[in-house]
Amino acid sequence: MPEIVAILQGNQRAGARMIRLLEQGKLEALTLLKQLYPHSGNAFIIGITGSPGVGKSTLIDDLITVFRKQSKRVAVIAVDPSSPFSGGAILGDRLRMQRHATDKNVFIRSMASRGQTGGLSRATKDAAIVMDAMGYDIILIETVGAGQGEFDIATLAHSTGIVRIPGTGDGIQAVKAGILETGDVYIVNKCDRPDVDASVHALTMMIGMQNMGRQTSHPSPKWTPPVVKTNALKGTGVDELADTFLSHFDFLKKHNLTDQTKRNQETLYFKSLLKDLTLAKIHSFMETSPAYKSVLKRIQTHEMDPISAAEHVVNTMIILK
C-alpha cells in the first residue's frame, strides 16, 4: 500500500503506485483517496484536446518547459486509446516529453482509455486528485485524439485548450455543436502551414457568434476565448499560450468562478463514482447470487423474456441500501 504521507510529500514512487491502484479499480484505493482528497483543490488543471496528430503532446512538452522556467511544478496525464479488440494499448504521448523525464518537479503519467469514450479514462479524475495532493501547481491533461464529440475534459479541467491545424473545416464546421463549444482557449498549431489565417478567422467568427448567442443565458462575467497561433516543434507562440491559460485561471479566480467550477465538478465526480460503485455491487451480485443464475437459466430456456427478466431482477433482487 502506498504511504499517504509520502504521497503528500510529493514522492513520485508512492504517487505512481497510488494511481496504479486507482486505475485497477481496487476498492481499498478509494479509502486512501478519501484521505488525499482534502489536500487537493490547489492545482490549476489544463486540458489539451484535439484530433490525432495536431500536436497535443508536443505542445504539452513546450508548456512544461515554459511553466518550469516559472518554477512551477508540473504534472501531466496523457491518455491514449485502448484497443477495442485486445484491451491493450500503446501509450506514446510521453515519447514527445521525455526530455523532462529526469526533472524531479515534473511527473508524467500515461493512461489507456480502457473503453471510456469521452476522451479520458475512468481513473483520470482520480489521478488528478493524487497529483494535486502531491503539490503540483499545474496539471496538464492530454485527451485521446478527439473528433467532434469527446469533451469530457471540459468537465474536469479549469481551462480547456482545443488544438486545431490549418486547412481543416470551414465556417459551418466551426459552428457545429460539440467539442468546439467547449474551449476556453483555441490553438492553431503548425502555424507555418498555409491557410493558417483562414483557420484563425473561422474560429474567431465562431467565438464571436457563440458570445452573441450566450449573452442572455449567461449573465455572469464572460471570458472570450482567445485564438493562439503556435508552432509546437519550434516552440513559437508557446509563451503566449502559457500566459493565456494563466490569465484564464486568474479570470476564474477573480470572478469566483473556480468555486462554481469546483461545485460542478464535485457533483459530476460524485455521480460517476455512484455509477461505478453501484456497478461493482451489481457485478458481484451477478457472480454470486443463485437467484440471479436461475433467472439467467430461465432466459436461456425461453421460459422468460429478457425484458421481463431484467425488470424482475431489478425489482425483486437488487436492493440498494
Next chain:
Amino acid sequence: METTNKIRVLIAKPGLDGHDKGAKIVALALRDAGMEVIYSGLHQTLNQIIQTATQEAVDVIGLSIMSGAHLPICKRLITMMKEQGLDDIRLIVGGVIPYQDIPELKEMGVAAVFPGGISFEDIITGMNKLFE
C-alpha cells in the same frame, strides 16, 4: 468498480543505437496480447528509464539493445533499480543478444531474455510466465 489488472510494460531503447523497428513491433505484439505498453523511444539514458518506470508504475521494463553493450547496461540499470526501490519491477531484454551471454544476464537479475529471431508467441508466453 470493475477491477482490471493489466500488465504495464515500459519499452525503451538505451544509449546510442538508432534502430527501433524491432522495439515498435514488439510493442505492437504486446498491445495485441492485451498489455499496456509505454513507448519511450530512442536514445534513453538509464536515468530517464528509471524515472519513467517510477512515474508510470510499470510491472516490466523491456530494453531493446542491439549495440552489444547489453551486459554493462543491464548491470548498471539493475543497480539503479535497487537504489531507487524498484526491485519489484522485472527487467527483460531483447535485441541482438548472443546466446552465451544469457546465463550472465540471468545471473545479474534479468528476468527474461528474448534474443532476435524469437517468436512473438514465445515472448508473450515468457512474459505472462513472470506473473504466474
